[in-house]
Amino acid sequence: MHPERKVLVAGNWKMHHTHLEAIRLVQTLGFALERMDLRHVEVSAHPPFTSIRSVQTVVDGDDLPISLGAQTCHFEDLGAFTGEVSPVMLAKLGVRYVITGHSERRAMCGETDEIVQAKLKAVYRNHMVPVLCVGESGAERARGLTEERLSEQLGSALAVLNAEQIASLVVAYEPIWAIGTGENASLKDAEEAASFIRSVVAGNAGAAAAGSVRVLYGGSATDENAAELLGGDDVDGLLVGGASLDPDRFARIVERAVEAVKERGSASS
Numbered sequence: 001m002h003p004e005r006k007v008l009v010a011g012n013w014k015m016h017h018t019h020l021e022a023i024r025l026v027q028t029l030g031f032a033l034e035r036m037d038l039r040h041v042e043v044s045a046h047p048p049f050t051s052i053r054s055v056q057t058v059v060d061g062d063d064l065p066i067s068l069g070a071q072t073c074h075f076e077d078l079g080a081f082t083g084e085v086s087p088v089m090l091a092k093l094g095v096r097y098v099i100t101g102h103s104e105r106r107a108m109c110g111e112t113d114e115i116v117q118a119k120l121k122a123v124y125r126n127h128m129v130p131v132l133c134v135g136e137s138g139a140e141r142a143r144g145l146t147e148e149r150l151s152e153q154l155g156s157a158l159a160v161l162n163a164e165q166i167a168s169l170v171v172a173y174e175p176i177w178a179i180g181t182g183e184n185a186s187l188k189d190a191e192e193a194a195s196f197i198r199s200v201v202a203g204n205a206g207a208a209a210a211g212s213v214r215v216l217y218g219g220s221a222t223d224e225n226a227a228e229l230l231g232g233d234d235v236d237g238l239l240v241g242g243a244s245l246d247p248d249r250f251a252r253i254v255e256r257a258v259e260a261v262k263e264r265g266s267a268s269s
């Protein structure tokens with residue numbers, strides 16, 4: 001992590017928790033977060049659509065230090081798209097971050113790079129910030145194709161954004177082989193990928209954008225490996241799946257991020 005980029009710890013709840021369970025989770029999480037120094041660490045929660053309104057009410061009502069997130073959205077603002085949710089609706093609920101191009105949606109919902117491009121534009125059009133997921137499969141990594149895959153996914157996304165949008169973008173490096181497997185990337189692998197992502201951004205949008213884009217790591221991140229994963233220069237936070245479903249465990253991850261920021265501060269002073 002870099003002193004000038006605010007760390008982001010994002011919880012992707014995927015298809016977990018009813019709205020009542022979601023309310024309990026954010027209340028417990030909020031209670032734990034209130035004791036922490038969150039000046040340099042931001043926390044976001046990405047519940048399923050059915051829980052966003054409930055979570056928003058608790059976050060607003062109790063003034064909790066949690067940014068509201070969504071897991072996807074449609075690329076049009078309105079229309080005949082049965083079952084879809086519009087970015088306008090999310091923005092109206094106070095959603096700040098929208099996960100875009102998660103590998104589960106790419107694999108299971110046919111989300112192509114072209115669809116991801118349209119969604120990125122929709123998220124920015126509605127004044128929210130995408131958390132763009134990129135990452136290679138195990139087979140691609142074994143064949144040495146990690147950077148090629150990251151370049152393709154990122155290059156396609158960056159092609160439709162302007163420099164100002166890119167500077168505020170959050171990119172999550174989520175190697176598919178690490179998602180939900182208990183096998184996280186090493187610090188070295190995560191840092192190499194994050195640094196490569198930053199170099200692709202630099203090539204497309206210049207050094208200033210590359211310096212301000214935040215790059216998260218996601219894939220079996222837990223309270224046990226968070227300190228290690230946050231120990232380098234280029235990883236600016238974590239996108240957490242399974243370990244974000246338990247508020248105490250997720251709070252411990254945030255605590256590790258707060259400690260990492262402190263250590264970084266004392267190392268650079």
Ligand code: 13P
Nearest residue numbers: 012179180219220241242
């Ligand atoms: P896990 O933390 O459960 O591996 O999930 C990672 C992920 O996909 C977050 O978006």
